[in-house]
Amino acid sequence: MNTIKCNLKSAQKTKKLLIENNLLDRLHIPIKENSFIFFPINSFKKTKMIFKNGIFEKKELDKVKKKDFKSLLPKNIDVPSSFDVIGDIIIIEIKENMIKNEKKIAKALLKTYKNTKTILKKAGEHSGEFRTQALKYLAGINKKETAYKENNTKISLDVEKIYFSSRLSTERKRIFKKIKKGEKVLVMFAGCGPYPLTISKNTNAKKIIGVEKNPIASEYFNKNIILNKINNIEAINGDVKKIVPKLDEKFDRIIMPLPKDAAEFLYLAFHVSKKGTIIHLYGFEHEKEFNIALKKVDDVCRKHNIKYKLIELVKCGQYSPGKFRICVDFKILS
Ligand code: SAM
Secondary structure: OEEEEEEHHHHHHHHHHHHHOOOEOOOEOOEEEOOEEEEEEOOHHHHHHHOOOOEEEEOOOOEOOOOOHHHHOOOOOOOOOOOEEEOOEEEEOOOHHHHHHHHHHHHHHHHHOOOOOEEEEEOOOOEOOOOEOOEEEEEEOOOOEEEEEEOOEEEEEEOOOOOOOHHHHHHHHHHHHHOOOOOEEEEEOOOOOHHHHHHHHHOOOOEEEEEEOOHHHHHHHHHHHHHOOOOOEEEEEOOHHHHHHHOOOOOOEEEEOOOOOHHHHHHHHHHOOOOOOEEEEEEEEEHHHHHHHHHHHHHHHHHOOOOEEEEEEEEEEEEEOOEEEEEEEEEEOO
16 A cells, blocks of 8 residues: 655654645554654545655555454453443443343453543433433443543533433534524523534634523533633523523524424524524434424424425434434525
8 A cells, every 4th residue: 555654753743744634544554664664645646745755655554453342352242332432431232131241341341442431331211301311330430420522622511410422423513514604593402512512613603592401411511611712602591491482682593402302392493583594403203204304394384384495304313223313404484
């Protein structure tokens, strides 16, 4: 494969420049030969443009081995096929047939993922008004608070007392990429603030209001505003049913990330929308029934005499077999 050759003295500088320009091939391991190092690159043409006098050579390089905690465990035992990483906490789902080995599995994860301090297991589904999930301690430091980084944003939270999903970072990016300079944004069901915070850190939005009922989530939301040195977010603790009708302004964009039943709250958005407002309404639907989500929007809009234009229905992650988290994006026309 293509590599760029440099002497060991300039290795750090070369590597930094390769990373900054997204040219380092991270699937292969650089190789040292005498006083030289050969970095794998993913584009010969682009690298040549940056390193005009660079020396390029073809080399056989070893592939980076994937971290695999399973290699530390007996071969015949069942282990979770995936897990959630939030900051320095890993959350796993232990099925019935894994219970007797859960501590071993947790310890193997701790040994493999060096930045992880704590392993917790799911002890129930997301439930209740606050959509929280009970978690049980398995290994490492016994704690449930962590600091997580996403899209240039620091987020501090308690993983048990607050709803939070790191799997939604790509969806949050999809939303903030749409935001134009000067927009006023309302985020209902804001949790500890991931949507408002990532919008503030990555756009030129004028103002963002986040409303959240869970007092602990609101406390972290306020803490996260300070942590990120933000001054264009207002975090309001309370029920959207009481707070939103009292907001004396119209928004350019309204985000409603409560997939379980956001459609029931959609009428609230009409109090604070105007011609051109874009609404992002989340839901859970089976892939064969996405039209149900569209019908929900249509029904509420008809009931309130609202004209709208559908922008798109986006799949933003699988929830269960055949069922997806979806987002209906639509624009208010009148
Ligand atoms: N937006 C956050 C995120 O993406 O991590 C949290 C999403 S979570 C699925 C839904 C949030 O809505 C929870 O934090 C819950 O406490 C909050 N919530 C539920 N009912 C509410 C209501 N009536 N008013 C305000 N917040 C509410």
